[in-house]
Amino acid sequence: MRPLYLFGCLRLLLAVLAALCLMAWVQPARADLRDQTKLYNASKVERNAIVLEAVLDGRVLSDSLTAYQDEDGAHVLLPLGELARLLTLAITVDAQAGQASGFVVREDKLFGLSVAHALVNVQGREQAVAPGTVQVLDEDIYVDGKVLSQWLSIDFVVDLPTLQLRIKPKIKLPMQERLQREQFGAPRGGLGTSTVRDPAYESLTAPYALASAPFIDQALGSDARLGRASSQYKTAYAAYVTTDLLGMEASAYVSASRDKPLPDVRMTLARNDPDGAMLGPMQARAVELGHVVVPSVPNVLLSGQGGMGVVASNRPLSQPSNFDRHSIRGDLPPGWDVTLYYNDALVGYQPASADGRYAFDDLPLSFGPNEFRLVFNGPLGQVKVEKQSFLLDQSVVRPGEFFYALAHQQTGNGALNVAQFDLGLTRVLSANLGLVNKPASELGDAAFYAQSGLRAYWDGLIVDTQLIHGPQGGLLADASVRTRIGRCAVAAEHVQRNQRFVSEWYDASTDSLHRRDKLMLNGSMPMEDHAPIAMALEATRDVRQSGSDSIVMAGRLSTQLWDTAMSNSLRWQRALQQVALDGTLQLSRRVVDVGLNAQMDYGLRPAASLRTLAITADHSLAAGYRVNGGVLHSTVSGSTQFSAGLSKSFGGFAAALSAGYSTRHELTIGIQLFMALGRDPRTGKWFADAQPLAGSGAASVQAFVDKNMNGVRDPGEEAVPNAGFFVGNGGRYPARTDHNGTAFINRLTPGQYTDIALDPSTLEDPQWKPERKGVRVLPRPGLVQAIDFPVIYTAEVEGTVYLVDEQGHRRGIGDARLELVNEQGEVLASTRSSADGYYLLHQVTPGHATLRIAPEQARKLHLSGNLAKPLDIPGDGEFLSGQDIELRMAPRQDAN
Incomplete structure (x- = not known):
């Protein structure tokens, strides 16, 4: 039976491989060689499209700037017209004509570009444009970032690992001066928080439905594992579904396989409202039902496993999950991985887990900015970026504000209940209370914990104190202080407990922890020609009940060099007169269509050793194919695993072949299909996509x-x-x-x-x-x-403003302020007349309006006559001409 099944798998894999190769070989006929080259280049460039976050002086100008890379990675093409718009540069781009003209900052710094003639004029100096550095794409002219930096005297630094474009002008731009004026004129917001201009758009709220058409991400895979002793065959299906259900957001993860009699199902009903208008007087901002994860409680409860329950909170959705730490969780489709950056430092990497989720729990927050950037990479070269940013002063609770977070989860041993409250007392002081009711488990009996504390905020300083009562007289005190010195965030913490205090954080051993002192530093060192070096240091000293102590020192250096994010962590510890030193080196690189992730765990003391080494890489080929490979070596298990794969996106779905070999003489082959489904409510048609949609x-x-x-x-x-x-x-x-x-x-x-x-x-x-x-x-x-x-x-209204003298002679007058107002008196448009009295109003909205001389000017200049006239603006775009206004000087009255 097994040989027949294996033969069937191999035949299926060969058939798919043959189909992929056939599609790569067969090309549709072209009538013109020039058109064929043009289409081929367009497909090449399109495959290398990337979306960047454009940043100027720490401010995000755009979170979706489209750029392109060429095949050899020598050029990153940036949109000239879009950058000119974002930076308010006086440069006009005509993509159809392939031309751009204008000036940079000053009118004497002229700029001109002609794509057809491959010439650029910078400040009167004409230069030839190097081949491959300029292309017309997407209704814009794209220019190599390095070349554009030379032309505009603005450094455009592309950071590919984090998908950021850092804009560093060599001369101050008018936009920078305006932003600086706005910052100085804005009210103080704590730790230097910057405000973002609100365009005051109309808010559209989509009502929740009892049921709606879902988004579905689904993967079907089959693999065979062949070994000397036995062989295994597995077929699995996984789907992630999101939709509206019962007036809430519904998400479900379903997985099924041949070796499981019943599918695994995880479902959550949730509702989020940033304005806090849920649950009546509770004013909840977030509610979850079904499969939930209870947040951690410092010193009491670790981040728990998911389970059936309910969670409700009125905390702002933009705040971290805890005051001094934050957890990031989410769904991750099969074959995807996620890389975590903290303040541009590489700190974590996770591939997709068996339950389709990723989790970075209890990430520490430092004083000042805390920016988490998640870079998701798919098996077919897909890239997605998510960002979460916090300032520690965001957790300041204003006087009279009351925040709560309630959680109930049904575990296999009983109910777990957690309640956390924050109350603002004064402008600089808040109180907090936490209650935890934990069921009995194999780790201990049922327990109830009460946590109370005070938190004080001063300029540049945060002090936090906590006192926790546990069962059987257990007591723990925790005090911490956070501040910033120069470019470095500093935190110090002291924890002290009696022997009777037992929780998931502290065990009940005979020589358990008595007190703990911790010092943390987090900062960066600027480098002149390279990315800054991020530094993190943590030193911890534990003293046990017997008086013995242990010391742990951990440090991390992170930077970006040669388009590669690098991070190296070292951990030194001394306990029971024994010293150990180990470390982890992480690399992440993505250039053009090549991706690389590597991680090495090693030991230095008591003996130097390489524990694990993992390297994965992927590369895009022609016609949408992608190859990947990897090596995983472990000295602990004494084995090395090699993997390779080939995938292709067909637009509506994607297919992948994989193979692996272990030095334990195990061979693995498999096939995977992925398809995302969605429905456009405007047309009612379903559509398929090779990239995930459900999240x-x-x-x-x-x-x-x-x-x-x-x-x-x-x-x-x-x-x-x-x-x-x-x-x-x-x-x-x-x-x-x-x-x-x-x-x-x-x-x-x-x-x-x-x-x-x-x-x-x-x-x-x-x-x-x-x-x-x-x-x-x-x-x-x-x-x-x-x-x-x-x-x-819209229409255009034109006419002339005349001044009529006492003899009836009229002449055009300049600088007359004209206003077009609606029936409510709101000014729709305004302009000033030219020297001969002529005026022109552009893009005037149709309807009834009144054209008038500005009332302030009329009073100031003592004008009389035809100061206003009604207009009916046509709705067919007709030109409304001859709307003249005749003014007279009102006779001045003597003071007597």
């Missing part, structure tokens, strides 16, 4: 000419094709509307407000104008929100 939200946008200005697309109203959109923090989304005026915007980060606005510069008719500035939505997993962007025809 993010989406929007189906529509642009149309709203002739009757009712905000709804009526029959006969024309679509607006080729319209672009701004999504998130100012970035242009790469997709544009089709001939039906619709576009699909996917992979929106759930639980965070996202701004979406129609880009007026992409409208083909200059008389078109978006009827709404933009919208603010709150994406949630599995939801496709339908959003309409009506476009209206």
